[in-house]
Amino acid sequence: MAKWFRFLKRDQPLSVYFFAVPRLSLNIMGYWPEKSGDRLPWRSIVNFVILAIGVITELHAGLRFLDQQQITLALETLCPAGTSAVTLLKMFLMLRYRQDLWAMWNRLRSLLFDIRPELPDQRQIRLNHSVMAARINFWPLSTGFFTCTTYNLKPILIALVLFLQNRDDDFAWFTPFNMTMPAVLLQSPFFPLTYIFIAYTGYVTIFMFGGCDGFYFEFCAHLSALFEVLQSEIRSIFKPYKDHLELSPEQLYNLEQRMRAVIIRHNDIINLTMFFRERYVIITLAHFVSAGMVIGFSMVNLLAVSNNGLGALLYVAYTIAALSQLLVYCYGGTLVAESSAELCQVMFSCPWQLFKPQQRRLVLFLIMRSQRPMSMAVPFFSPSLATFASILQTSGSIIALVTSFQ
Template sequence: MLPRFLTSSLAMERHYFLVPKFALSLIGFYPEQERTLGLRLWSFFNFFILAYGCYAEAYYGIHYISIDIATALDALCPVASSILSLLKMVCIWYYRDELKSLIHRVRTLTEAQHSERKLAYKKRFFTLATRLTTVLLCAGFCTSTSYSVRHLLDNVLRRAHGKDWIYETPFKMIFPDPLLRLPLYPLTYILVHWHGYITVVCFVGADGFFLGFCLYLTVLLLSLRDDVNDLLEVSNIEESPNEENEARIVRDMERLVDRHNEVAELTERLSGVMVEITLGHFVTSSLIIGTSVVDMLLFSGVGIIVYLVYTCAVGTEIYLYCLGGTHIMEACSDLARSTFASHWYGHSVGVQKMALLMVARAQRVLTIKIPFFSPSLETLTSILRFTGSLIALATSVIR
């Protein structure tokens, strides 16, 4: 049995950005939160913990490159995700007003869709967004927790064999010596562990925003498709069009074209908000996945499990981006095909022009525009092929 929040029985308005709201609210970065002094201080504290963690991990990894490549990779692999999460945190804060406006406008447009078919679309895609972001949250939580579990198990085994406890943090980081000795060590350990969870909620929030917006815009495009088809439906093609009715259809078609223009504008605004996050994610995804797989080959025991979970989490992230982009592109193409396949030819010349205008506009597929590529499942296959090449190159060099 799935929890109720993962089922379609939950009210649709509660599904709306459910997981990103939960994740970002934990660290004080959800755009719709009231910015009280306490919340500002809490969000700054989390920003400082994440930023210092990125510095400490990167310093540790770079320091050990010439000493022990396996230890260096053990630090540099998670730091790539931490730096990317820091970028996502900064972008969410910088674009908080624009994100708040987008959240409100998309919510208003989706709530205006009331027919039985449209409610079915909402139920399907809203639930899908919640389930996929929950999978990402669970994968990230397991990844961060596994680092602490690995460290604790290693030290428990050392103590069982009469060896001393190694005063290190779950993630490989450089700290001043007093912070890695009693009595401050437990506090340092807890803060580093929390650093891992901040990393998780940042990418869950940002990736959840991207996927959610894509799926909610898909609902709007599918609803628009149904409205166009219903409006152009002709009961008897042999009858001559009624002038008064045709004039009404032209006015309705103009409103539908305006709706499509607004969806296109929202997609463009989303591209502007997400361009840095998406570009950074696609540029680093191959490197992160490749490093994780190489680490799996270098480590044994619990270390393999840690990086297996980590690889699944990063793979889920990039899959969500590509899936969201693909849904928008397919919905646009479907709108163009269904409009052209409708009974537009049974109407007056004015209606036919409006129908063909809709077809022409829908054929310009809406995409999340980022430099060099667009998120899609085709892009995902290219990334995985390039990742395989990186893994083969890295293993040949190490061996």
């Protein structure tokens, strides 16, 4: 067990941190990207079918509660149902773009680790981003795991309390999530198996969220590292000529060749970013829409059960988990945008005037292309910390509005 969580330590090799949480989560579910020609792991199909059954039965139960005008139960059911439905979409898209994600992952690894020669500060940049990505990715996975476990233990804890209080008349078993199941499966001897099946659907959702969302943030963190490595490389290129007033033809030629290599590498990073963004556009958009609905449902339910300690704990955990997943996307988008935009400032601060007029076009080309920050934008919005702050502000307004009607 300790070997699995080595990425939480600081003194591990870089290979331990590289996509540690996404690899762990997606390997468990059978969705880690593989190259063309590899057969799908059987557990990926099994988990997809299990979650599909869970989503259909949960949505049916939620709509039935709405039809019966049981609003609290409907919101309590539709909240995890929406999360599971988006997870099902993520599972489909992870399989759909399996080969593309594998190719992007390998290209990212080559850009990140095949740096020759490597400066000490460049290695530190890669280490800092790798450790940060592993630890931040572990946070939403752990909060989601805690939330799912709370859901799964809630019926057992309630039954235990009623048993200890000798309230046999009120004793009744119910499932962790509200799903429409045949009556025979909710009775002995099948009820324990049904309970385990329903509980497992929650863990499928959690590990797929941890894997898919973690893959997104890890990719963004390493793209940011690549932009910062380029900044370091530009500084190192011009550092020997900082006090020069003019360069010899040989020095100009060497400087030009190194600048051309930087521009080629910059273009590769931009192309990789755009290709990755296109593959994740549907996932990002669906995640933000579902997370907004989940946060709204959770807050309404939290205010409705504020006098119920266990229920309040459940929805607090659910809200924290949803906000943590949103933060992963928003912070990842901010890292890419800020590091890519800073490249033009670094370039402008170097003694680029040492170039001849014809060679200065390389500098202008790099500055012009990096003046427009790389964005992980999807239709209607762009994931960033500013977007996350707006979501928090809107959530606070909703809480204040609902509270005023109580």
